[in-house]
Amino acid sequence: MSGGYRWMDAYLFAWVVELGTDSFCGTFLDYKNDPQGKTSGQMNHAARSGNRNFAEGCERLMTSTASGLDLLNVAKANLCELRDDYIKWLLSARQLPWDDTAPEAAAIRRLDIDPPPGRAAGTATTRSPGSTRSSGSPRTPPFSNRRFAEHLLAQYAKFAPWLDHPDSFVRANALLILSTRTAKMQEAYIRSVGEVFKAEGGFKERLGEVRRKERARAGNEVAPEDAPRCPECGAAMRISRRKHDNTPFWSCTEYPGCRGTRPYCGAHPR
Numbered sequence: 001m002s003g004g005y006r007w008m009d010a011y012l013f014a015w016v017v018e019l020g021t022d023s024f025c026g027t028f029l030d031y032k033n034d035p036q037g038k039t040s041g042q043m044n045h046a047a048r049s050g051n052r053n054f055a056e057g058c059e060r061l062m063t064s065t066a067s068g069l070d071l072l073n074v075a076k077a078n079l080c081e082l083r084d085d086y087i088k089w090l091l092s093a094r095q096l097p098w099d100d101t102a103p104e105a106a107a108i109r110r111l112d113i114d115p116p117p118g119r120a121a122g123t124a125t126t127r128s129p130g131s132t133r134s135s136g137s138p139r140t141p142p143f144s145n146r147r148f149a150e151h152l153l154a155q156y157a158k159f160a161p162w163l164d165h166p167d168s169f170v171r172a173n174a175l176l177i178l179s180t181r182t183a184k185m186q187e188a189y190i191r192s193v194g195e196v197f198k199a200e201g202g203f204k205e206r207l208g209e210v211r212r213k214e215r216a217r218a219g220n221e222v223a224p225e226d227a228p229r230c231p232e233c234g235a236a237m238r239i240s241r242r243k244h245d246n247t248p249f250w251s252c253t254e255y256p257g258c259r260g261t262r263p264y265c266g267a268h269p270r
Contacts, residue, residue: 005058006148007116010185014051014075016156017178020163021047021082024175028168043085049078050179054186065197072190079183086176090169098173104162108177111158117151227253232260239264 005011025040034040057071090097098105156163162174227236230252237260240251250262 046082230260
């Protein structure tokens with residue numbers, strides 16, 4: 001296994017945000033300012049969802065584009081909710097978020113996720129949608145949980161000066177930037193998945209095409225060059241059967257985009 005989405009920046013940043021949020025809530029939210037633990041619970045849940053739903057969505061894309069995209073959108077939405085929680089933390093103390101040109105904000109934005117272990121920086125690879133770097137390549141060593149954890153902790157350490165800072169406002173600003181950045185990466189990935197779906201279809205559509213080809217191979221259909229042309233669009237036709245009585249008829253190979261039909265009389269019409 002190459003690791004797939006687990007080497008994507010959008011996923012690794014989601015992990016950094018979740019670990020940083022766990023530490024933030026554990027350090028600054030207690031019985032005095034969060035007596036029922038609701039704020040802490042909601043923030044931890046949002047950070048976790050931004051991570052786990054992204055992972056589950058990527059897994060679901062293998063069999064269902066629709067359910068995969070639903071989960072990816074849930075992940076992104078939860079990161080946006082978390083972003084607003086950090087804005088509220090600052091505003092509650094009448095603090096403004098860092099300006100985009102502030103030195104610390106600029107320093108955080110300049111930091112990128114390192115390439116997967118075993119691949120040198122600058123190695124030519126295929127980029128993963130929604131990521132500033134690749135999700136992995138054939139030259140990346142096989143995935144292992146330990147290698148992933150080591151890599152993740154190394155990425156967290158790059159942001160540790162802000163995420164482990166004793167000042168809650170520094171941490172909140174850093175996590176505000178990172179949650180926003182991660183949500184944008186996930187949004188870009190969602191768009192790219194949609195573009196691929198429009199161009200190539202999803203798993204179910206490709207499976208349907210495989211089944212149609214298999215039926216043709218098994219003799220249920222005739223070769224395209226021997227089939228009549230559709231009266232509606234001009235495409236080749238195939239033999240289909242009505243559900244209620246199993247009688248054959250000619251149907252367009254472009255169905256469901258085209259619903260043209262011809263009666264079947266044992267040979268195609270001249």
